[in-house]
Amino acid sequence: MKSINNKLSVYGLDGKSADKIELDKDLFDGKVNKTLLYEANKMYEAGWRRGTASTKGRSEVSGGGAKPWRQKGTGRARFGSSRNPLWRHGGTVFGPKPRDYSFSMPKKAVRKALLSSLNARLAEDMIKPVVKIEVKEAKTKEFKKILDKLKIEGKTLVVVDKMEGNVKLSARNLKNITLRDAAGVNARDVLLNENVLIEKDAIEKLTERLK
Numbered sequence: 001m002k003s004i005n006n007k008l009s010v011y012g013l014d015g016k017s018a019d020k021i022e023l024d025k026d027l028f029d030g031k032v033n034k035t036l037l038y039e040a041n042k043m044y045e046a047g048w049r050r051g052t053a054s055t056k057g058r059s060e061v062s063g064g065g066a067k068p069w070r071q072k073g074t075g076r077a078r079f080g081s082s083r084n085p086l087w088r089h090g091g092t093v094f095g096p097k098p099r100d101y102s103f104s105m106p107k108k109a110v111r112k113a114l115l116s117s118l119n120a121r122l123a124e125d126m127i128k129p130v131v132k133i134e135v136k137e138a139k140t141k142e143f144k145k146i147l148d149k150l151k152i153e154g155k156t157l158v159v160v161d162k163m164e165g166n167v168k169l170s171a172r173n174l175k176n177i178t179l180r181d182a183a184g185v186n187a188r189d190v191l192l193n194e195n196v197l198i199e200k201d202a203i204e205k206l207t208e209r210l211k
Contacts, residue, residue, distance in 0.1 A: 004030040004122050010129045010200050015149035018131055021200060023122075024207050030123055033116045037187060039105060040113035044188040047102040055095030058083045064090075110186070115210050117190035127196045128152070129203060133160055138169035143177075150197065157193035159185050161201035182206045 006028055010019035058064070064083030071078055085093045105113075121127050128150065135142040147156070155176045160167060163181045171179045180189055182205040190196060198206075 004028065004119070005125075008127070008129050010131055011150060012131050013134070013146050013149065015151065019200070021129055021203060023203070024211075027115060027207060027210050028119060028122055030119050031116070032120045032123070033112060036109055036113040037116050037120075037191065040110060040187045041191060043103060043105050043110075044186060049101040051099045051101050053096040054098050055092040057093075057095070058085060058091030061089065061091050111210055113187040114185070114190070117187040118196070118206075121190060121196050126194060127198065129198055129200055132199055132201070133158065133167055133197075134164075135166045135170045138166045140170055140173045143167070143170035143174065147174075147177075147197075152195055152197055154194040155192065156195040156197055157185070157189050159196065159198040159202045159206070161199050161205060182209065 006023040006025055008021050008023065009017040010021050012018040058081065061083045064081040066082075068079050068082050069076065079087075083090045085091050118127070130150065133146065135146070147153075155178075157178045157180065158171065159180055159182055161182055163179070168179060171177050178189055178193055182199075182202040185206070
């Protein structure tokens with residue numbers, strides 16, 4: 001377990017330090033449960049699977065109504081249907097059918113997985129608190145200016161206290177940006193991104209959610 005700094009600088013949109021915030025030491029202690037992270041990531045990915053693959057069994061393929069030849073006397077092996085799985089155009093044995101791959105984990109485990117992912121990023125010094133993200137117009141270049149001033153590069157998770165229209169519209173065309181609110185962020189969002197840019201109010205709301 002790597003020791004972490006619980007006192008973080010809070011930056012303004014101009015890229016300069018504007019405040020300080022101290023994280024809850026009982027929560028943000030640097031502990032990372034890799035097993036929980038694996039299970040949580042698997043759960044979120046399973047939920048995205050469509051599960052539409054389908055094949056036809058011998059009772060579903062067309063044809064095969066008549067017995068190919070009589071049971072005895074021909075010298076050949078007995079067959080009851082030309083749609084036997086061993087025959088060409090026959091049904092598929094144990095083929096896939098539409099199914100739901102999703103599964104759920106206990107709420108406590110999901111919460112601990114999110115906390116583990118945040119602790120992992122905190123240990124890497126990849127969490128950057130910001131006062132509040134605001135854009136005057138719903139334009140991508142306005143959001144990009146904020147990232148440039150904060151010196152944010154690479155895949156970044158932006159966590160806001162509340163999802164606002166202009167911010168949402170400004171960020172949606174930036175391929176390396178994932179925008180989430182404090183109530184909707186999960187462990188997979190944190191793991192898929194190198195950086196976490198988070199509003200000060202969102203940290204407080206997230207802390208309450210993790211308790």
